Amino acid sequence: MHAIQRSAVVAPVAREKKALVTISSLEKRYRSRDRADVHALCDINLAIEDGSFVTIVGPSGCGKSTLLRILAGILARSSGSVRMGQTEIDGPSRQVGVVFQSPVLLPWRTVVDNVMVPSEVQRLDLGAARKRARELLALVGLADFEDRYPGELSGGMQQRVGICRALVHQPSVLLMDEPFGALDAMTRETMNVELLRIWREQNITIILVTHSIPEAIFLADRVVVMTPRPGRVAEVVDVHLPRPRTLAMFNTPDFGRYVTTIRRHFGSVGTE
Ligand SMILES: Nc1ncnc2c1ncn2[C@@H]1O[C@H](COP(=O)(O)OP(=O)(O)O)[C@@H](O)[C@H]1O
Ligand SMILES: [Mg+2]
Known part of the structure; x- marks a missing residue:
């Protein structure tokens, strides 16, 4: 059995793997002329390794979509830096592919x-x-x-x-914002398994946002847990479940321990 290992809030970059996406002191405030500003993201620091599968979990309104849209280069940040390799993201990039909740075909x-x-x-x-x-x-x-x-x-x-x-277009990073949120539970599980296969076969980095704690754990090498608004990184949890992952893992004690660890951050509020 695995002990759950928690990394520091600022995820350290493992020496042998290079960071593909580096987020430093990222802030986002939505400014509005007639309403109070919304402080959506506060001091986000993350290093996302090349080839890894990172999930971001947090309650509704905590800034998950905001973070993903900034990474996709379709929303401007207020301050801080977001780099893809050595290049600062300042617009949509060919290195990135994006999947939203509804595919809008x-x-x-x-x-x-x-x-x-x-x-x-x-x-x-x-x-x-x-x-x-x-x-x-x-x-x-x-x-x-x-x-x-x-x-x-x-x-x-x-x-x-x-x-x-x-x-x-063969991006190196796939960004996914609650991609299976509109699907029924069984289809969603099938899609999770299928996505892991695509990730392995395409050799890409995936950053996926979800408000489902089990989905976040099942998919990830590393789960980024966000606080309610303003969204901060509460914890980064390394998931040591073996790969390939199977649906049977949802019912194991190890899996349950990861769920408990992450759920602690949300108390009675939950993430739904
Ligand atoms: N264009 C916008 N203008 C003002 N506030 C916004 C805008 N988009 C999102 N927000 C606010 O920012 C916060 C984070 O939103 P969002 O990133 O969509 O959260 P999540 O995806 O985690 O549900 C919410 O309080 C939301 O109301
Ligand atoms: Mg959202």
């Missing part, structure tokens, strides 16, 4: 043409992109649905298309 385009959208926007080689789009769809079990329209797919299948679309 274009209903008039086929599945494969939806996956192609970022390649068209970024003016990549469309022949190569189409080949990769087909490979990704096969990877997620949708080879037979390439030429269907989104309206013909279930919610889980649509979200798989969203994941392929985020991966088609």
Whole structure:
């Protein structure tokens, strides 16, 4: 059995692995002319290792989406720094793919043409992109649905298309904001297992936001636990459950101990 090891609030960078994403003294305040400012993120410091799977868990309104949108380069920070490798993030980057809770597919385009959208926007080689789009769809079990329209797919299948679309331009980081929040519990578990397979096969870094504590533990090498607003990092928990992870692990005493450790931060409030 594993003792639960907790790392310092500022996650130290392991010597043999390099940090791909480095967040230092990050602050975000939403300013408004007619309302009081909202202090959404407060002094966030994190180093995210290349190739790791990091989940961010916290109650609704604690700034998870704010943090992810800043990492995606689609929202400006108020102060502090966010670097991808050595480069400061100051706009959308080709190194990043993003998956939101709802995949928002274009209903008039086929599945494969939806996956192609970022390649068209970024003016990549469309022949190569189409080949990769087909490979990704096969990877997620949708080879037979390439030429269907989104309206013909279930919610889980649509979200798989969203994941392929985020991966088609070969980003090094996949950012996911509650990607399975709209799915039923069983589909969600299947998607979790599938996502771990994609992560392994694509050799990418994944940063996934969720308000489900078990989902955060099941997926991650490292769980970042956030406080209610203003969002701060309350704790970073290293998850030492073996890989490959299986759904049976949800019921093990080790798993339960991680849940207890993280739930302590939320008391009776919970994260739902
Ligand atoms: N555009 C905005 N303008 C003002 N306040 C915002 C805006 N977006 C989010 N907020 C506020 O910032 C806080 C964090 O929001 P968010 O990042 O969406 O939290 P989470 O994703 O953890 O639920 C919330 O209090 C929310 O109301
Ligand atoms: Mg959110």
